[in-house]
Amino acid sequence: MAETSLIFPAEEFQARLKRLQTEMSGRGLDALLLTTPGDSFYVTGFLTRFWESPARPWFLAVPVTGEPVAVIPSVGQALMERTWITQIRTWDAPHPDDDGVTLLSDTICSLLGEGASIGVPMGLETHLRMPLADLDRVAKRIAPRRFVDGSEPIQRTREIKSEAEIEKIRATCDIAARAFGRVPEVATSGAPLDRVFRDFQAILLDEGADWVSYLAGGAGQGGYTDVISPASTRALQSGDVMMLDTGAVKDGYFCDFDRNFAIGPASDLVKRTHHALWHATEDTLNNLQPGMRARDAHRLLSDGLKARGTKPGGGRLGHGLGINLTEWPSFTPLDETELREGMVLTLEPVAATEQGRILVHEENIVLRADGAELISPRAPEDLPEIS
Amino acid sequence: MAETSLIFPAEEFQARLKRLQTEMSGRGLDALLLTTPGDSFYVTGFLTRFWESPARPWFLAVPVTGEPVAVIPSVGQALMERTWITQIRTWDAPHPDDDGVTLLSDTICSLLGEGASIGVPMGLETHLRMPLADLDRVAKRIAPRRFVDGSEPIQRTREIKSEAEIEKIRATCDIAARAFGRVPEVATSGAPLDRVFRDFQAILLDEGADWVSYLAGGAGQGGYTDVISPASTRALQSGDVMMLDTGAVKDGYFCDFDRNFAIGPASDLVKRTHHALWHATEDTLNNLQPGMRARDAHRLLSDGLKARGTKPGGGRLGHGLGINLTEWPSFTPLDETELREGMVLTLEPVAATEQGRILVHEENIVLRADGAELISPRAPEDLPEIS
Numbered sequence: 001m002a003e004t005s006l007i008f009p010a011e012e013f014q015a016r017l018k019r020l021q022t023e024m025s026g027r028g029l030d031a032l033l034l035t036t037p038g039d040s041f042y043v044t045g046f047l048t049r050f051w052e053s054p055a056r057p058w059f060l061a062v063p064v065t066g067e068p069v070a071v072i073p074s075v076g077q078a079l080m081e082r083t084w085i086t087q088i089r090t091w092d093a094p095h096p097d098d099d100g101v102t103l104l105s106d107t108i109c110s111l112l113g114e115g116a117s118i119g120v121p122m123g124l125e126t127h128l129r130m131p132l133a134d135l136d137r138v139a140k141r142i143a144p145r146r147f148v149d150g151s152e153p154i155q156r157t158r159e160i161k162s163e164a165e166i167e168k169i170r171a172t173c174d175i176a177a178r179a180f181g182r183v184p185e186v187a188t189s190g191a192p193l194d195r196v197f198r199d200f201q202a203i204l205l206d207e208g209a210d211w212v213s214y215l216a217g218g219a220g221q222g223g224y225t226d227v228i229s230p231a232s233t234r235a236l237q238s239g240d241v242m243m244l245d246t247g248a249v250k251d252g253y254f255c256d257f258d259r260n261f262a263i264g265p266a267s268d269l270v271k272r273t274h275h276a277l278w279h280a281t282e283d284t285l286n287n288l289q290p291g292m293r294a295r296d297a298h299r300l301l302s303d304g305l306k307a308r309g310t311k312p313g314g315g316r317l318g319h320g321l322g323i324n325l326t327e328w329p330s331f332t333p334l335d336e337t338e339l340r341e342g343m344v345l346t347l348e349p350v351a352a353t354e355q356g357r358i359l360v361h362e363e364n365i366v367l368r369a370d371g372a373e374l375i376s377p378r379a380p381e382d383l384p385e386i387s
Numbered sequence: 388m389a390e391t392s393l394i395f396p397a398e399e400f401q402a403r404l405k406r407l408q409t410e411m412s413g414r415g416l417d418a419l420l421l422t423t424p425g426d427s428f429y430v431t432g433f434l435t436r437f438w439e440s441p442a443r444p445w446f447l448a449v450p451v452t453g454e455p456v457a458v459i460p461s462v463g464q465a466l467m468e469r470t471w472i473t474q475i476r477t478w479d480a481p482h483p484d485d486d487g488v489t490l491l492s493d494t495i496c497s498l499l500g501e502g503a504s505i506g507v508p509m510g511l512e513t514h515l516r517m518p519l520a521d522l523d524r525v526a527k528r529i530a531p532r533r534f535v536d537g538s539e540p541i542q543r544t545r546e547i548k549s550e551a552e553i554e555k556i557r558a559t560c561d562i563a564a565r566a567f568g569r570v571p572e573v574a575t576s577g578a579p580l581d582r583v584f585r586d587f588q589a590i591l592l593d594e595g596a597d598w599v600s601y602l603a604g605g606a607g608q609g610g611y612t613d614v615i616s617p618a619s620t621r622a623l624q625s626g627d628v629m630m631l632d633t634g635a636v637k638d639g640y641f642c643d644f645d646r647n648f649a650i651g652p653a654s655d656l657v658k659r660t661h662h663a664l665w666h667a668t669e670d671t672l673n674n675l676q677p678g679m680r681a682r683d684a685h686r687l688l689s690d691g692l693k694a695r696g697t698k699p700g701g702g703r704l705g706h707g708l709g710i711n712l713t714e715w716p717s718f719t720p721l722d723e724t725e726l727r728e729g730m731v732l733t734l735e736p737v738a739a740t741e742q743g744r745i746l747v748h749e750e751n752i753v754l755r756a757d758g759a760e761l762i763s764p765r766a767p768e769d770l771p772e773i774s
Contacts, residue, residue, distance in 0.1 A: 038441075050615040052601045052634060053713040054425075055512050055706065075702050078613040092701065094717045096511060122520035124483060125442050133509035133536060135519075149520060194597070201598065202589035210581070210617060211588065212598065214439045226465040228437040230597060247439060314479065315462050319442065326440040330481045 006045050007251045010084040012164050013045055016157065017068065023153035024064045030116035031108070032150045034060040035129040038323040039121070042158055043068055045083040047252045049211065050076070056093040057130035059104050063111050071104045101134050105141035112145055119150020125328045126151050155328055159320055160342040166366050168253035169322060169344055170375045172209070173364055176248050177377040179203045180259045184386050187242060189263050190235050193219050196242070197231040204248045214247030214325050217258070222270055223357030238264030241383075243360060247325040254325050256346050257362040257376040262385040270359070273310055273351050274383040277361035280304025280349050285365065288372045294335035301331065301349045313350030313358050321346050321364060343367045344375070393432050394638045397471040399551050400432060403544065404455065410540035411451045417503035418495070419537045421447040422516040425710040426508070429545055430455055432470040434639045436598065437463070443480040444517035446491050450498050458491045488521050492528035499532055506537020512715045513538050542715055546707055547729040553753050555640035556709060556731055557762045560751055563635050564764040565594045567646045571773050576625055576650050580606050581618040583629070591635045601634030601712050604645070609657055610744030625651030628770075630747060634712040641712050643733050644749040644763040649772045657746070660697055660738050661770040664748035667691025667736050672752065675759045681722035688718065688736045700737030700745050708733050708751060730754045731762070 020043070024032060034040055037051040040060050051058075059071040070085050073093035080088050091103050108118065120128065120135075128135060139147055161169070179200065186199035201212045217231070218224030219242035227245065236242060245258035260274060283304040288297060302312045320327030321344050329337030331348070339345075348362040364376040407430070411419060421427055424438040427447050438445075446458040457472050460480035467475050478490050495505065507515065507522075515522060526534055548556070566587065573586035588599045604618070605611030606629035614632065623629060632645035647661060670691040675684060689699045703722075707714030708731050716724030718735075726732075735749040751763040 036441075047617055048615045049601050049603055049617070054423075054514065054711055055703075055713045055715075055717060057514075076615060079616050082616075092719075094511060094703065094719065094722075096717075096719075096721050096723070099511060120519065123518055124481060124486060126518050127441065127444075127514065127516050128519050129514050131510055131513050132507065132515050132522075198592040198595075198597070202592045205585040205589045208585075210585070211602070214436050215598070216436055228435045228463060229466050229469075230434055230436070316442075316481065324441055326442045328442075330442060330483075332479075332481065332483075334483050335481075336483070 006083060007047065008045060008164055012162060013043065013084050015162065016043060017062070020062065020153060020157045021064050023157050024119065027153055028117060029119040029148070029150060029153060030064050030112050032062040032119045032154060033147070034062065034121070034154065036127070039154055041252055041323055044070065044080070044085045046076070046080055048076070048079060057100055057134065059100060059130070061107055061111060069107055069111065071100060071107050099131070099134060101137045101141070105138050108138070108142045108145065114144050116145040117148045118145060119153060120147045121151045121154055122149045123151030158322065159328065160340060161322060161344045161366065165253065165322060166344060166375065168251050169255065169364065172248055172250040172253050172255040173257065173376045175204065175208045175250055176246050176255045176257065178207045180244070183244065183259070183261060187236060187261060187263070187386055189238055189387070192233045192235050193242070194231040194233050196236070200244055204246060208250060209248035210250050212246065212248050213254070214256070215244065217242065217244040219243070219263070220357060222267055223353035223359050225356055225358070227360055236263045241266065241270055241359060245360070245362065252323060254321060254323070255364060255376065256321050256325055257364050258360060259379055260359060260361065260383055262383050264387060265385065266383055269353055271383055273353050273359050274361070275381070276305050276308035276310035277349050277351050277359060278379065278381050279308060281347050281361060281363055284347050285372045285374065288339070288367065290339055290341045290367055290369060292339045294329035294331055294337040294339060295333050297339065297345070297347070298331040298333055301347060305349060305351055311352045313352055315350065317350065318346045318348040320344065339367055341367055341369050393470060394434065395432060395551055399549060400430065400471050402549065403430060404449070407449065407540060407544045408451050410544050411506065414540055415504060416506040416535070416537060416540060417451050417499050419449040419506045419541060420534070421449065421508070421541065423514070426541055428639055428710055431457065431467070431472045433463070433467055435463070435466060444487055444521065446487060446517070448494055448498060456494055456498065458487060458494050486518070486521060488524045488528070492525050495525070495529045495532065501531050503532040504535045505532060506540060507534045508538045508541055509536045510538030545709065546715065547727060548709060548731050548753065552640065552709060553731060553762065555638050556642065556751065559596070559635055559637040559640050559642040560644065560763040562591065562595045562637055563633050563642045563644065566590045567631070570631065570646070570648060574623060574629055574648060574650070574773055576774070577622050579620045579622050580629070581620050583623070584618040587631055591633060595637060596635035597637050599633065599635050600641070601643070602631065604629065604631040606630070606650070607744060609654055610740035610746050612743055612745070614747055623650045628653065628657055628746060632747070632749065639710060641708060641710070642751060642763065643708050643712055644751050645747060646766055647746060647748065647770055649770050651774060652772065653770055656740055658770055660740050660746050661748070662768070663692050663695035663697035664736050664738050664746060665766065665768050666695060668734050668748060668750055671734050672759045672761065675726070675754065677726055677728045677754055677756060679726045681716035681718055681724040681726060682720050684726065684732070684734070685718040685720055688734060692736060692738055698739045700739055702737065704737060705733045705735040707731065726754055728754055728756050
């Protein structure tokens, strides 16, 4: 299938590798061992929905100098050969006795001297996508080389998006924006919410999403109580506010923003709360700057809500975005991560209405030298009404 | 949102817990610590697409006697309270300094004596969905209680499906079967394959899928070379064989089967190969029995292909299915897992055609006391042609 091209030219990946290796070098790491779909796609361009199967581990060894080595199940060889990666070693997985352990260990030993420190992402917002017992087996086989925490280099590299990445995220945002514009086609009063969820996903696909990895939302009188449940079969009715929050994917890059709709006329409280969310976001768009911390974004959004007499909801009020639906940092009062030029972020203020109900608003931005640039087409200031 | 009901009655989960605790008890485990969406949903019924965000860990402690305790981010509290689980402890995640470590450690210590062995799935086809460094922190805090491998009890329990689960998987298979019946609406000669992939996902949603977590496939002259790549923009043309393989989801349960279509008249080799795949599957449907091993399923499928002069492809030829797109065991020559009554499995023979091209066929079954029962409506014996 040579007709399928890479999503980016090799130069894009070479530039990423160079930045990643600089981060590794600055922290005294001799290599990184990466196991997740996001980290693998970032370095190699290897994009497949096959990760949905938890059966097989996939490894990428990234030395501090030289090219990455993919150590992968043979089912992935043809696709990996179409990426810019040239060092590919395969085994027939799943193998009940040795599911890549020997091949990965031998690869690490052939690449690195005995004193080597190999970073594995172990920190906040990471996980290891391979059997834990196999990591221990590899650790024993590669000793005295040792595994250490490798979260920092991969997170500090991935969090700064290239212009090519920003254009991909913007393209996915544009798909979602067109789909949100078509919500009145399907979200009429009397439509069951689960039907609306299915129809909206179909609209996203029709507008060009490759797939829809995330759709959440809610609907209820004067707000919603919960934004992570699957859609209920309850029919939309006048007085409801319905919210749809989507993480559609195009070329491996997510959007993550939402839109609210009033089903029939909204109450004054709902209108006022939506206004507060919109203007708190506007304040933050106007004031966010590189050099601030993640907690400053939380403060700007919270203060913007309070200034309009609205109570901020709990939890984080935004986060990173890109290859994953959510990436670090998190806009909480505690996150000290520096906000830097090139970060793609979501602003996601949450406000209480009444009786435990909330409204959530969300936009996607890229942080530039002079401040925030919207990449999701801006929501209307006034809550749109569907009759 | 009390209008959203549980997918199963509490009795279903109580029966699962009892089976799980029996498996734990037989292996000397005092508790299990579960972290993945599939394991959590299996025990609690907690179903959400929010797992798509890697930001937060979610924990479920299952003691060998008594009820499970959910230790989760507060964003999930409302939804967890609607499940049968009554012991719910929450923290505000993500927390950069203590992302549930103290709460989880305290929970474990309050439930279990100092000599306790706590199973964590560490074996084949498992992974740990939490930061590795935090598992180490918890391990230190709960000492002398210790973590050991807990793969066996959860895998041996989950692999035997209840009748309620089988009906869910069958319902998802029926959705996919109706969608496959509508493929000729969208897969006409000249249609770009990526457009077909998007349209087919929309059809799955229209037929009742809650979401489409997996769609793979391929198209090419006389077969396809690769079944894990995203769809290319290449237009379908006469002489192609197109395959679509879907893991749609309804009520948290997957189907996983595929269908092949000839675009215009198929060559004799393609027709013969499809026949061989269909009849090798038929042989296996007729001969698979509880008490066999996973490797016996591989042998039946391979022998069925060879008997018809067709070369089996590499890799596994089927696997478990249910809450995950693929579950253990794997039909390889090496997998010794016993096939037992109540297992839901895929039969997935692969055959080479020419020039490195393959055809893949797949059906879903449940293993009964007297053999295989199909739960995907059987593919036609003759390769269907789309003009």
